[in-house]
Amino acid sequence: MAARGNTGPKPNGSAQGKICQFKLVLLGESAVGKSSLVLRFVKGQFHEYQESTIGAAFMTQTVCLDDTTVKFEIWDTAGQERYHSLAPMYYRGAQAAIVVYDISNQDTFGRAKGWVKELQRQASPTIVIALAGNKSDLASKRMVEYDEAQTYAEEHGLLFMETSAKTAMNVNDIFLAIAKKLPKSGGPGPGGDAGSSATGRRITEADNQPSSGASCCK
Amino acid sequence: MVSFVRRSTSLDDAALGASTFTASLHSIESCGSDGLPLTPNAIKILGRFEVLRNLSHPNLCRYVHMERGKHERLMCVTETFSATLQECFDAEIFEATPMKVKLKILYDIVDAVAYLRSQGILHRNLRLSNIMLDARGNVKLFDFGLFHLTDSGCLVSFPIGNIEYFAPEVLSMSHKPCDPSYAYLANTACDAWIIGMLSLEILTGRRLWPELSADAFCINLFKVVEIAWLNSSSRMKSQTDVLDELVRAAGLDRYIEEWSDEIKSFLRQCLVIHPNFRAEVQELANHAIFTDFRRLTVRSSAKTMRSQGRHFLPIHLEAVGNADTSTLSFWNCFGEVGEEIAAIWRSILQKNASDVENLDSNSSKHLLQQSPKEVFFLWQLAGGDLDTEFRKVGLIRTKPPILCLPRLGLLEGEMFGMERDKNRAYNKALVELSLDQLRSRLQNLSPRSYYPLLDEIEKSDGPFSESSKEAVKLPLVIREKDVEYQLHRMLVFKRLLEGYPFTRSIILKEARNDISPFYRAEVWASLLDVISDVEADYEAVDKETPTATDRQIEVDIPRCHQYDELLASPTGHQKFKRILKAWVASHPQYVYWQGLDSLCAPFLRLNFCDEALAFACLSKFIDKYLAGFFLKDNSPVIQEYLATFSHLIAFHDPQLFNHLDEIGFIPELYAIPWFLTMYTHVFPLPKILHLWDKLLLGPPSFPLCVGVGLLHQLRDSLLSFSFNDCILLFSDMPQIDIERCVQDSIRFFRSTPPSVLHRSHEAKISFKVIGEHLVDDLPDMVHSASASDKLNLSRELEIHALPLASLKSEKCPRISAKDLLDLLNWHMGSPETPTSPGESPKTKVLPVDVRPKEEFQKGCVPGSVNIPLQVVLDFEQNVTTSTEFDVLFAARGKIIVVVGNRGNSGAVRGIVCIMNFTTSQLSNNDHLARLMKFPIRRFANWRPSTESCSNYLLEIKSTVLKETCISYLIRLKYTVTFGEN
Numbered sequence A: 001m002a003a004r005g006n007t008g009p010k011p012n013g014s015a016q017g018k019i020c021q022f023k024l025v026l027l028g029e030s031a032v033g034k035s036s037l038v039l040r041f042v043k044g045q046f047h048e049y050q051e052s053t054i055g056a057a058f059m060t061q062t063v064c065l066d067d068t069t070v071k072f073e074i075w076d077t078a079g080q081e082r083y084h085s086l087a088p089m090y091y092r093g094a095q096a097a098i099v100v101y102d103i104s105n106q107d108t109f110g111r112a113k114g115w116v117k118e119l120q121r122q123a124s125p126t127i128v129i130a131l132a133g134n135k136s137d138l139a140s141k142r143m144v145e146y147d148e149a150q151t152y153a154e155e156h157g158l159l160f161m162e163t164s165a166k167t168a169m170n171v172n173d174i175f176l177a178i179a180k181k182l183p184k185s186g187g188p189g190p191g192g193d194a195g196s197s198a199t200g201r202r203i204t205e206a207d208n209q210p211s212s213g214a215s216c217c218k
Numbered sequence B: 001m002v003s004f005v006r007r008s009t010s011l012d013d014a015a016l017g018a019s020t021f022t023a024s025l026h027s028i029e030s031c032g033s034d035g036l037p038l039t040p041n042a043i044k045i046l047g048r049f050e051v052l053r054n055l056s057h058p059n060l061c062r063y064v065h066m067e068r069g070k071h072e073r074l075m076c077v078t079e080t081f082s083a084t085l086q087e088c089f090d091a092e093i094f095e096a097t098p099m100k101v102k103l104k105i106l107y108d109i110v111d112a113v114a115y116l117r118s119q120g121i122l123h124r125n126l127r128l129s130n131i132m133l134d135a136r137g138n139v140k141l142f143d144f145g146l147f148h149l150t151d152s153g154c155l156v157s158f159p160i161g162n163i164e165y166f167a168p169e170v171l172s173m174s175h176k177p178c179d180p181s182y183a184y185l186a187n188t189a190c191d192a193w194i195i196g197m198l199s200l201e202i203l204t205g206r207r208l209w210p211e212l213s214a215d216a217f218c219i220n221l222f223k224v225v226e227i228a229w230l231n232s233s234s235r236m237k238s239q240t241d242v243l244d245e246l247v248r249a250a251g252l253d254r255y256i257e258e259w260s261d262e263i264k265s266f267l268r269q270c271l272v273i274h275p276n277f278r279a280e281v282q283e284l285a286n287h288a289i290f291t292d293f294r295r296l297t298v299r300s301s302a303k304t305m306r307s308q309g310r311h312f313l314p315i316h317l318e319a320v321g322n323a324d325t326s327t328l329s330f331w332n333c334f335g336e337v338g339e340e341i342a343a344i345w346r347s348i349l350q351k352n353a354s355d356v357e358n359l360d361s362n363s364s365k366h367l368l369q370q371s372p373k374e375v376f377f378l379w380q381l382a383g384g385d386l387d388t389e390f391r392k393v394g395l396i397r398t399k400p401p402i403l404c405l406p407r408l409g410l411l412e413g414e415m416f417g418m419e420r421d422k423n424r425a426y427n428k429a430l431v432e433l434s435l436d437q438l439r440s441r442l443q444n445l446s447p448r449s450y451y452p453l454l455d456e457i458e459k460s461d462g463p464f465s466e467s468s469k470e471a472v473k474l475p476l477v478i479r480e481k482d483v484e485y486q487l488h489r490m491l492v493f494k495r496l497l498e499g500y501p502f503t504r505s506i507i508l509k510e511a512r513n514d515i516s517p518f519y520r521a522e523v524w525a526s527l528l529d530v531i532s533d534v535e536a537d538y539e540a541v542d543k544e545t546p547t548a549t550d551r552q553i554e555v556d557i558p559r560c561h562q563y564d565e566l567l568a569s570p571t572g573h574q575k576f577k578r579i580l581k582a583w584v585a586s587h588p589q590y591v592y593w594q595g596l597d598s599l600c601a602p603f604l605r606l607n608f609c610d611e612a613l614a615f616a617c618l619s620k621f622i623d624k625y626l627a628g629f630f631l632k633d634n635s636p637v638i639q640e641y642l643a644t645f646s647h648l649i650a651f652h653d654p655q656l657f658n659h660l661d662e663i664g665f666i667p668e669l670y671a672i673p674w675f676l677t678m679y680t681h682v683f684p685l686p687k688i689l690h691l692w693d694k695l696l697l698g699p700p701s702f703p704l705c706v707g708v709g710l711l712h713q714l715r716d717s718l719l720s721f722s723f724n725d726c727i728l729l730f731s732d733m734p735q736i737d738i739e740r741c742v743q744d745s746i747r748f749f750r751s752t753p754p755s756v757l758h759r760s761h762e763a764k765i766s767f768k769v770i771g772e773h774l775v776d777d778l779p780d781m782v783h784s785a786s787a788s789d790k791l792n793l794s795r796e797l798e799i800h801a802l803p804l805a806s807l808k809s810e811k812c813p814r815i816s817a818k819d820l821l822d823l824l825n826w827h828m829g830s831p832e833t834p835t836s837p838g839e840s841p842k843t844k845v846l847p848v849d850v851r852p853k854e855e856f857q858k859g860c861v862p863g864s865v866n867i868p869l870q871v872v873l874d875f876e877q878n879v880t881t882s883t884e885f886d887v888l889f890a891a892r893g894k895i896i897v898v899v900g901n902r903g904n905s906g907a908v909r910g911i912v913c914i915m916n917f918t919t920s921q922l923s924n925n926d927h928l929a930r931l932m933k934f935p936i937r938r939f940a941n942w943r944p945s946t947e948s949c950s951n952y953l954l955e956i957k958s959t960v961l962k963e964t965c966i967s968y969l970i971r972l973k974y975t976v977t978f979g980e981n
């Protein structure tokens, strides 16, 4: 674990200012590059044979915004439709979500719209949602037009960028854009204590009570 | 004619030869359509190699091994023989050799090529120097796979084959070898033409135009073709052959006059100009000129035996396929008149025979009775390394990188002025691998060691050297490097597999020590009880029709264990897809969940040449270990599995459980990929192989214990980590010592009462055999099957499934009454003479009875203490210590079993908490004093509501007896042992 979070954007050293902790979840069809985006953001790497995700994976990364240090707790979920029912467990309580599609595959864009709809209906009302059209390096195989996605994003109040985990294009930018949009002072409680701040809540047992409807692998 | 069958599979008078070539490089930075790097050509070749490794024909040099070196270099090991047809040709003995001998040679060649064709392989590389002969005069085709390996030459930058033998249509298009449209037809017909040209040389002992360059040769050939074409009558044009023109042009007319019409017809069929009308190789093999040599039907029947209902037999009937069963042996073909020329042949073919005689020291003789693959496996263990061998003879040279730089590079990435690397040029040279080092490592082995008998293995007193017996005690990694030990294990498993399925129980027993890596695929199949006609089963499944699952399978395969060269090869991807589709298609009740790919990987990797067996193993494995996991709605199954896992952690490591529970690090967040893929998504293949070697010996519940073993190994980190750290730890699994993990898991498994692992969704298969092999040699084992068998108690002593909700809400496991009896060491075989009353049985368990005093006094489990519910409640209210609990303090380290009445479940849970809470303070002797203060403080904070109970959980092992059982226990006739107070 030594390599964790030692590349990518770093705090700029000035330890002054607030520390905010946010829970961010990645959603989207399988193989659109969710794990690859996280890996690029957290470790600055790209694995062409990135393993598929089963259940979910977790990473953290810190970025600096002016005088605020923003720590992302990133939940990378499994894309296969069957794992859908696990998703609420991860997006519940999340302050931000990145919905990813693959610009070279129209179906994945459709699926992304589905996720947006579900988040807007069921996730926290204040959740910041970003739409990422990944694999922008595959311009020659493009199936989803930039404008189409852009228009959709505007209509639904989403942040939007085309990204490429392979070339690193817009990867840090999209996380930074999210960090900017997240409320940093308005939240109750002192920003300094990340663990107990209302904005940075980890998944706790309460999220997994059977009564709450989270069911595994359904 | 000495026992051919025995000799046939052995290396015998063959040697191991190694050759090397390099695959062509992709230009730097080139990407596939998915934007990802292209699969290196060398990896494509490796994937294509495996089918060659499985070929078996008496006239083929067997392929043994191929590996990938640096810079796209491939190193290939095959069987080789000392003489080539080229040498015989150069000795100019063909002319004097009787026709029958030459036809025999031709027959061997044609039959082998026809066999290759039947396996979908084109030779294209026939030439005299690639045709070897063994000491008995049998033809052995060498290097016959190069064209197939390189995907018709596309993957290498050198030409393949002897241009003088090429058919006209190939010569005219050879500049474009990979053009798929034209190539197929031309290629399949080309082998027949090659055979024709080669036959002419063999029959005449002359080359057509020996003095001509390749260019001039081709010009001559085209002239001949043109004349023949013009001369033929228009009606027969398509059948036109070049035989007459060719021999005339080459001045070989005098030979052809002596030949029978049959021979001429054979040659004509080969040398038809139009590829569509040329004979198929199979037709050539059936030609009348070969009637005398045609093999008895043994081989083909062996083949049909395999294809028509091969039941899984781990050791194939390769022996039959290899036996020399032709009616006429090579030497017989010479007849009386050919004595003299036969002697010359003999001197060439057997020039090395004397060496073999000399080497006849004991062990080497027996070593050579092993198959080439086995010998090579041992050769590597004995320190053999292909790269080193090639360097020794200068076939691989290291050039300092500085000398490889281009003179000029453009910013666009183009390079100029690079010297052509001679290292990469094709060199046909063959390096014989010396077995001396291996021989010397094995010299102390007695000949008897090579032939272990079944009953010797069964009694574990095989004829093996002392050192092998000693080696069993060494760590696995060392054993796997030990030549002598591995030879021993190989021989044992080979012997056992030959007797499968009758030897299955001995295989299970032997596998407990370790599994020979050489025979792992077959041993796993036998452990999984694969026994059906795997090939027919697999054939019958529809693997082709597109389904909705295909997209997911297609995106998962290129992400699954791709560091492995075979799994990363295109051949590997195709096989992968077929097996996964076959599994989904043949299990309509199940669906494809991401993760099935990882699960399939070890089986495909081990059975790369045997998809059917890989599929059979996968199916059996899932049925046994993952019943219900691949249901469309697998939620109840997985939830129950995870709840059981959670209980198991609480049972074995309460302290860790408390910590993880407190920080909310629940199995749902990290353990789904562990169990759904049986750890294949978590570990790289080499580790999985070792883990599964043992996992396959366990019952369906064993993988749960592996999970606890894993946590145990990371215990210190986990205990000190926060939630985030814990989850990060498992997002990227740290280094795990698998052997230790396996040992720990087995230890946990052995000390777990079976009912703790009870799951309602567990596979309903009989594991009477399975239960025994992780367990039976343990005197202290709690699973004492015999005791309970004799008891034949009411089913009520068994555990009953709990509803999922209660399973999840309880923190420690329940056990069955039967397990309590076992824990108490009651040997029920003699219930009349139980432990004498009053004498508390020396067990690891303390039963705590929570029923009211009156009930307790009527009858109870001996050795149990009574802490009625009321006392518990009082205790909750009073901060003062109750004397009732002193007994619990004394019982630290024991398993506490709470015994109560039906319906007390809430209270029962409460007492478990209290007891564990109080007892835990004493669990650590060293810090006794400190701990004694600690509880008071904690106790003071403690709120006695049911909910908070669960937050202070057990730091000692504890278990709840399924409460309905108590009444049965007491109603049973064992009053002698009960209620003596």
Ligand SMILES: Nc1nc2c(ncn2[C@@H]2O[C@H](COP(=O)(O)OP(=O)(O)OP(=O)(O)O)[C@@H](O)[C@H]2O)c(=O)[nH]1
Pocket: A028, A029, A030, A031, A032, A033, A034, A035, A036, A037, A047, A048, A049, A050, A051, A052, A053, A054, A077, A078, A079, A080, A134, A135, A136, A137, A138, A163, A164, A165, A166, A167, B034, B035, B036, B558, B559, B594
């Ligand atoms: N060309 C290109 N390929 C990419 C890019 N991002 C990811 N990939 C490739 O796409 C494939 C899938 O990427 P993953 O990150 O595993 O996709 P995922 O969304 O996490 O998939 P699941 O875990 O199955 O949900 C991998 O082979 C990546 O190498 C990209 O930006 N450009």
Ligand SMILES: [Mg+2]
Pocket: A034, A035, A036, A051, A052, A053, A076, A077, A078, A079
């Ligand atoms: Mg992923």
